[in-house]
Amino acid sequence: MTAGGPVTGEAVLVQDLHKSFGPNEVLRGIDLAVAPHEVVCLIGASGSGKSTLLRCLNLLEPISSGRIFLLGQEVTAPGIDANLVRRKVGIVFQSFNLFPHMTVLRNVTLAPVKALGMPRAEAVAAARDLLARFGLADKQDEYPDRLSGGQQQRVAIVRALAMQPQIMLLDEVTSALDPELVAEVLDLLRELAAGGMTMVIATHEMSFARDVASRVCFLEEGLIIEEGRPADVFTAPRDERTQRFLRRIVEAGRM
Amino acid sequence: MSTDPGAAPGGGTGDQPGMTLGSGLGLGPQQAGSFGTTGRGPRLLSGGGRKATIVSTISTLVVLGAIGAVFWLAPGSAAFRHAFFSPSNMWQAFIGDPKKGYYSVGEAIWLNIRMFLAAEVLILILSLVIALIRQSTGPVLFPLRVLAMVYVDFFRGVPLLLVVYAVGLGVPALRLPVISYQSSTIYGIAVLTLSYSAYVSEVYRAGLNSVHQSQVAAARSLGLSQWSALRYVILPQAIRNIVPPLLNDFISLQKDTALVGVLGAIEALQAADIYASAVFNYSSFTVAAILFLVLTIPLARFTDRLIERDRRRRLAGVLR
Numbered sequence: 001m002t003a004g005g006p007v008t009g010e011a012v013l014v015q016d017l018h019k020s021f022g023p024n025e026v027l028r029g030i031d032l033a034v035a036p037h038e039v040v041c042l043i044g045a046s047g048s049g050k051s052t053l054l055r056c057l058n059l060l061e062p063i064s065s066g067r068i069f070l071l072g073q074e075v076t077a078p079g080i081d082a083n084l085v086r087r088k089v090g091i092v093f094q095s096f097n098l099f100p101h102m103t104v105l106r107n108v109t110l111a112p113v114k115a116l117g118m119p120r121a122e123a124v125a126a127a128r129d130l131l132a133r134f135g136l137a138d139k140q141d142e143y144p145d146r147l148s149g150g151q152q153q154r155v156a157i158v159r160a161l162a163m164q165p166q167i168m169l170l171d172e173v174t175s176a177l178d179p180e181l182v183a184e185v186l187d188l189l190r191e192l193a194a195g196g197m198t199m200v201i202a203t204h205e206m207s208f209a210r211d212v213a214s215r216v217c218f219l220e221e222g223l224i225i226e227e228g229r230p231a232d233v234f235t236a237p238r239d240e241r242t243q244r245f246l247r248r249i250v251e252a253g254r255m
Numbered sequence: 256m257s258t259d260p261g262a263a264p265g266g267g268t269g270d271q272p273g274m275t276l277g278s279g280l281g282l283g284p285q286q287a288g289s290f291g292t293t294g295r296g297p298r299l300l301s302g303g304g305r306k307a308t309i310v311s312t313i314s315t316l317v318v319l320g321a322i323g324a325v326f327w328l329a330p331g332s333a334a335f336r337h338a339f340f341s342p343s344n345m346w347q348a349f350i351g352d353p354k355k356g357y358y359s360v361g362e363a364i365w366l367n368i369r370m371f372l373a374a375e376v377l378i379l380i381l382s383l384v385i386a387l388i389r390q391s392t393g394p395v396l397f398p399l400r401v402l403a404m405v406y407v408d409f410f411r412g413v414p415l416l417l418v419v420y421a422v423g424l425g426v427p428a429l430r431l432p433v434i435s436y437q438s439s440t441i442y443g444i445a446v447l448t449l450s451y452s453a454y455v456s457e458v459y460r461a462g463l464n465s466v467h468q469s470q471v472a473a474a475r476s477l478g479l480s481q482w483s484a485l486r487y488v489i490l491p492q493a494i495r496n497i498v499p500p501l502l503n504d505f506i507s508l509q510k511d512t513a514l515v516g517v518l519g520a521i522e523a524l525q526a527a528d529i530y531a532s533a534v535f536n537y538s539s540f541t542v543a544a545i546l547f548l549v550l551t552i553p554l555a556r557f558t559d560r561l562i563e564r565d566r567r568r569r570l571a572g573v574l575r
Contacts, residue, residue, distance in 0.1 A: 055472075058476055060472055060475065060476055082475075083475075083478050083479070083480055084478070086475065086476055086477065086478040087477075087478035090476075090477075091476045093469065093472070093473065095469060097469045097470060097472065097473035098473075099470065099473070099474075099488055099492075100492065101491050101492050101495065110477070110479070110487060110488075111477035111478055111479055114479055114483045114487060115477060115478040115479050115480070115483065116478075159477070160476075160477070163477060163478060
């Protein structure tokens with residue numbers, strides 16, 4: 001990964017990405033390439049830098065150094081309009097972050113109408129389609145606090161999808177959910193993956209990662225220690241740190 | 256108040272923790288007992304049903320009776336009552352009589368209401384601008400941030416009456432075109448706006464801070480501009496959180512309109528003062544006081560209702 005110029009073939013290309021919060025270096029030189037329609041899962045302990053990496057990709061965090069290309073365009077170049085970039089890249093957070101003062105339908109239509117300038121009727125029709133597709137048709141007039149955690153997270157994903165993003169970033173989207181609600185969200189992600197959505201997913205759900213990921217990256221202390229096909233990484237990890245992490249996961253009964 | 260808490264019937268009943276708590280806090284027993292509409296944790300302070308109602312009624316009567324007795328039995332009671340509560344003077348002051356050289360207090364209160372309404376709108380706008388400047392982060396806006404901070408510090412630190420004099424007497428003295436030739440009502444509205452915007456901007460700021468940072472991240476990550484995120488996501492939530500403290504400031508604004516009277520505007524207090532000087536009777540002040548209470552109490556009760564509704568909504572949110 002030494003190419004200097006934009007590589008048009010990749011949906012996501014990260015080169016030597018560093019990110020520090022004050023004296024604390026959270027990302028210490030990340031290189032990552034994600035092809036279109038690929039699903040990459042980021043695994044690793046809490047604090048390994050998965051979330052920060054996703055937030056950097058969405059330009060929610062200013063980076064310290066390095067370069068990021070999205071859909072062939074360098075988004076870390078000076079003068080880039082972050083809003084335009086974010087409209088093509090959806091991100092969903094661990095804590096849902098739905099807008100509590102708006103109904104589900106308004107949550108989903110707000111950005112298409114206000115950021116894309118889509119006519120309201122069109123945005124509403126599109127939102128209804130999406131909600132129906134993910135089993136949320138009867139929830140469109142509810143406020144978020146009337147929904148279960150799983151429903152809220154599905155609405156959050158629909159809200160991101162309503163912007164018709166070309167890449168989806170998912171930051172531990174099931175970590176805040178009760179165990180019985182995890183499946184409905186993961187099923188939705190499986191459906192998205194099957195539909196060819198390019199996704200980067202930070203997750204603790206190892207069996208899910210093994211199922212849907214075309215590639216798994218193991219992060220530790222701000223570096224990608226090991227990456228490869230899930231079958232290889234999970235069954236025959238090469239690096240000793242990956243082995244140790246996976247052993248702990250198995251002992252905790254999470255795989 | 257010279258009431259002994261032990262004299263309140265509520266203090267002795269062991270099955271009413273609310274009453275004993277009220278007395279223990281040094282609240283008058285009538286506050287703890289009968290005025291259940293104050294929204295101050297009704298579940299905590301209310302006793303059990305009919306018995307509580309009887310007890311609180313008796314305790315209220317005892318307290319009011321004690322206060323009344325002081326006024327009625329004081330050596331100067333008759334003169335006092337004539338000076339402040341003479342019904343004929345109160346009526347005269349209320350309707351006014353220009354031929355005799357005094358204005359109607361009842362009519363003058365409308366000027367207070369108009370100043371209040373005008374200032375309220377201006378305050379809501381100016382204070383939001385100040386709050387947004389103070390909350391901004393860009394280095395370009397640094398000078399504005401300093402200016403906003405100095406503004407807030409200044410107007411919160413200087414007595415309102417002093418600002419009324421400074422603007423009401425100082426600005427005309429400058430003899431600037433237009434600005435120096437306004438009515439004292441306009442100067443009054445300007446002063447109230449300047450002074451209250453400093454307070455209200457801090458209320459706004461607290462409201463903006465009460466919206467979690469993750470809401471900003473969610474809005475921006477959807478590609479909404481900073482302005483759209485503020486307009487559609489942050490502000491609606493912030494304002495919802497600050498309605499009670501905002502109304503509290505406006506209750507206070509309603510009565511501070513009386514300060515504009517020192518510039519000669521015939522508002523209620525000024526009209527009452529003119530009556531008192533002309534007739535040598537202070538009942539006009541009582542009329543003004545009643546009129547201000549009529550204005551402020553409904554807003555106060557409305558604020559209580561909002562706080563109570565908000566409390567219930569939050570409790571419901573937790574239970575869900």
